[in-house]
Each structure stands twice: as structure tokens, then as C-alpha cells.
Amino acid sequence: MSRPGGAARGGAGMRLRGLTRKEFLQIVRDPSSIAIAFLMPIFLLVLFGYGVSLDAEHVPVAVVVEAPSPDSADFVAALRGSSSFSPRDMAGMAEAERALLLGEVRGIIRLRADFARRLRRPDGAAIQVIVDGVDANTARLVLGYAEGAWGTWLAARAAASGQTLTRPADLQARIWFNSELKSRNYLVPGLVAIIMTLIGALLTALVMAREWERGTMEALMVTPASMTEVLLGKLAAYFTLGTGGMLLTVGLAVWLFEVPLRGSFWLLWGCSSLFLLASLGMGLTISTLARSQFVAGEIAIIATFLPAFLLSGFIFDIGSMPPVVQAITHVVVARYFVAIVQTLFLAGDVWSVILPNAAALAVMAAIFLAITWKKSRKRLD
Incomplete structure (x- = not known):
């Protein structure tokens, strides 16, 4: 005779698999999700790798x-x-x-x-x-x-002429980490954070809002599945999608643009997972505040994408910003991941940089996921 608890756990597992499968089917049937996850990384990499340069040549x-x-x-x-x-x-x-x-x-x-x-x-x-x-x-x-x-x-x-040039000081330059002084080696790794922000925060916020607009969220509420199971199903699907985007970006960076990856790939994958969880948490949090795709998209761009682009150290050095702006960057999740990914690509496994930033990512992921879980209830108001 089977135990009721085992049956309940089995039913929860089946519901979670069913919800995850539903999310994957929605992703496959939605061209915009595929475009953001796989075509957008290629477009951004080509744009920044070939079209944007901070070097002054010719x-x-x-x-x-x-x-x-x-x-x-x-x-x-x-x-x-x-x-x-x-x-x-x-x-x-x-x-x-x-x-x-x-x-x-x-x-x-x-x-x-x-x-x-x-x-x-x-x-x-x-x-x-x-x-x-x-x-x-x-x-x-x-x-x-x-x-x-x-x-x-x-x-x-x-x-x-066999003479010695007299100078007040003899400067001997020694360049570490990016010996070729190519801005591409600095910009392309930072694109991993920008792309994962798009997949994690923007895409998740839009998809949740779309479900509210189409009424499929109300249909989920009348099923035996709890909101925790619904959220876990979405996290599993979009975590897989974001990981695919990360792998595509890293592969193109290494093989197409020849950016050196001096650190551990598995360490990069682990830190990327923390950042992706934080981004997914931000997207789900936005979706609890806005049930319109337009509003959710605007909030996601202003609250996640623009700070990741401007205040993360991706292009502009944080140390050269005014003190007030530097203080604001501490609440930008992408700041910590950009520091990690640029270090892993150009310098290697520098634990004094990786561990504090990875801990900050873990804390922020926990905060956003906790807010999402607390605010999500099976009700229409």
C-alpha cells in the first residue's frame, strides 16, 4: 500500500515536469524568445566585436x-x-x-x-x-x-648613431592580462552579462506579463499546481535558455573573436548560474508588479538593462565615476558579474576578485527570488 506522502511528492514532481514542459513548448512556439536568446547574442557580439572599438588606430x-x-x-x-x-x-x-x-x-x-x-x-x-x-x-x-x-x-x-639618449627617467612598460591592448578583449567578455540580463530579466518579465494578458495565468491558478511549482517551472525553463545563450556567447568569444579564456570554464559556468538566477529573480519580481507587457518591458529596460550597460563597468570604468554614482553601482547586479567574467577571461582564477563578487550575486539572487515567492499568490488581485 503506497503512502499518501509519497503520492503527493510524486504528484508534485509530475506537475513540475508538466509545467516545465509547458514553458519549453511556449519558448519553441514563440519566435521572439528564440530571437532574444540566440539571435540577439550573435548580433551584439558582431556589433561590439567588429563595429565598436575603444582603440585609436589609423x-x-x-x-x-x-x-x-x-x-x-x-x-x-x-x-x-x-x-x-x-x-x-x-x-x-x-x-x-x-x-x-x-x-x-x-x-x-x-x-x-x-x-x-x-x-x-x-x-x-x-x-x-x-x-x-x-x-x-x-x-x-x-x-x-x-x-x-x-x-x-x-x-x-x-x-x-651609437649615442645614449638622456632622459630624466627610463620608462619600461609592462602590460599585464591584455598584452595586445585590444578593447575587443575587454568588451566581448562583458557582453556575457548584457546578454544574460536580456534573457533573464527582460525575457522573463515579458513572458510572465504575456501570460497575464492572455489569461493563461488564470488557467494555471485553477490547477492543483501551487505558485511555487509554477515559478520553479519557469525558472527551470528560462535557466536552461539562459545557459544556452551563455554557452553560445562564450563559444563565439573564444573561437570567433579569439578572446583568451584564462580561467576555469566550470567556474565561469557556476558564476554565470548565480547571475542568471539573480536576473531571473529580477524578471519575476518585475512581473509581479506589472501585468502588462509594455509596462514590464519598460521597467525591465530601465531597472536592469540600462544599469547593466552603463553602470556595471562593461564600458565605463566605475573608478572614474563620481562617488555618488559609484555608490549606486553597488545595487547593480551586473556590476559583480562583469568583474568576474572579465577577470576569468583576461587574468584567470583570481579568487580575491571572484569570491566576494560571487557572494554578492548569491545574496542578490536570494533576495529577488524571495521577493518573488512572497509576492506570488494564487489570486487575481
Whole structure:
């Protein structure tokens, strides 16, 4: 004779499997869910991997040589050999300034008429660099590249003549973690957080709201299934969908864009699971507040996607933000996951970074799921 408790547990298990299967069927029949989970990652990766770059390469600059000489020709040749600049010869400063005003060049490098003569004096020659400061970030890069090209040329010239270039300090640069200095290696890992936010928070909020609008939620309420079982069914389905999106993103990042994954893949998967649970919790929380797809979508974009895009460290460095904004970023879930995923990709298993951020993700996941469970009841009000 079977025990009632065992039958109840068996019935709960069957209901949970049935609810999970229902969610998978809804996902398969809904093209928008498939598009957000699998087509959107590809679109964002191609956009940021190929179309967005924080590097300044082949920057057009005007070169004004007032008195051509072998020395000036050697320096200009060094500029042409650099991948940072695309020099354009100008007849004079008037033409160069006109090109700068029209936006045709981003800077001017001027070699004065006494360049060759002063180059052999003890105090040395100087070059004039004028940059377009409208885009302050690019202006700083152009100025830094020009100073670097000038210093490299002087050092090569001194070495060729058997002399020692006297400098106040000899700087030896050593680049850790992203030795190629490619912004793609920095941006693409952060896209994992953005994509999982879309799948976890935005998609879940829209799907729950859609069920309220279509009346299928009311149909679920008259079944023996509890709201806990309904929520678990949705979590299981969209957790699987989000994991698929994560695997697709990581695979494309490593094999298509050749971003190094120096840390443990299984550690990445575990931290991604924590972040996905937090994102799903946010989406389900939003769905308890808004039963309209339009309202749920607006709230999800404002409360999850935009903070993940702007305040997580994905593009903008948190340390350079004002103190008030830095304090606000502590409530942005994506902040912690972006720190983890960029560390795992570029630096490796740095536990002093991973453990605190993973603990924050676990706490936030527990908070949002607890709010969802508390607010969800089998009632229509």
C-alpha cells in the first residue's frame, strides 16, 4: 500500500515536469524568445566585436613640415609606419587648421623650419602637436601616441648613431592580462552579462506579463499546481535558455573573436548560474508588479538593462565615476558579474576578485527570488 506522502511528492514532481514542459513548448512556439536568446547574442557580439572599438588606430593627422630635410623625412616615415596614425601631408598651417576645423583630421603635427638645426643642439628640437579636443578621449590618445612616437624615434636615432639618449627617467612598460591592448578583449567578455540580463530579466518579465494578458495565468491558478511549482517551472525553463545563450556567447568569444579564456570554464559556468538566477529573480519580481507587457518591458529596460550597460563597468570604468554614482553601482547586479567574467577571461582564477563578487550575486539572487515567492499568490488581485 503506497503512502499518501509519497503520492503527493510524486504528484508534485509530475506537475513540475508538466509545467516545465509547458514553458519549453511556449519558448519553441514563440519566435521572439528564440530571437532574444540566440539571435540577439550573435548580433551584439558582431556589433561590439567588429563595429565598436575603444582603440585609436589609423587616426588621420595633418603633418606640416616647414623645411623638408632628411631628419624630418625620417620622422614622418616613422609616423607612416605606425598603426596609430594615418599622416596627411599639408602645405602649411592654414591648410592643416582648415582640415582640423572640417573634421578631416584629428590632430596636427608640425615640424618647424629650424627642426633639423635644433635637433643637433644640446637642448634638442621640439615638435608641435595640436589635437581636436571635441572628443576628449580620442584627443588624449592622439597626444599620447604622438609623444610615444616622438620618444621612440629619438631613441632609435640615438641608438643608430651609437649615442645614449638622456632622459630624466627610463620608462619600461609592462602590460599585464591584455598584452595586445585590444578593447575587443575587454568588451566581448562583458557582453556575457548584457546578454544574460536580456534573457533573464527582460525575457522573463515579458513572458510572465504575456501570460497575464492572455489569461493563461488564470488557467494555471485553477490547477492543483501551487505558485511555487509554477515559478520553479519557469525558472527551470528560462535557466536552461539562459545557459544556452551563455554557452553560445562564450563559444563565439573564444573561437570567433579569439578572446583568451584564462580561467576555469566550470567556474565561469557556476558564476554565470548565480547571475542568471539573480536576473531571473529580477524578471519575476518585475512581473509581479506589472501585468502588462509594455509596462514590464519598460521597467525591465530601465531597472536592469540600462544599469547593466552603463553602470556595471562593461564600458565605463566605475573608478572614474563620481562617488555618488559609484555608490549606486553597488545595487547593480551586473556590476559583480562583469568583474568576474572579465577577470576569468583576461587574468584567470583570481579568487580575491571572484569570491566576494560571487557572494554578492548569491545574496542578490536570494533576495529577488524571495521577493518573488512572497509576492506570488494564487489570486487575481
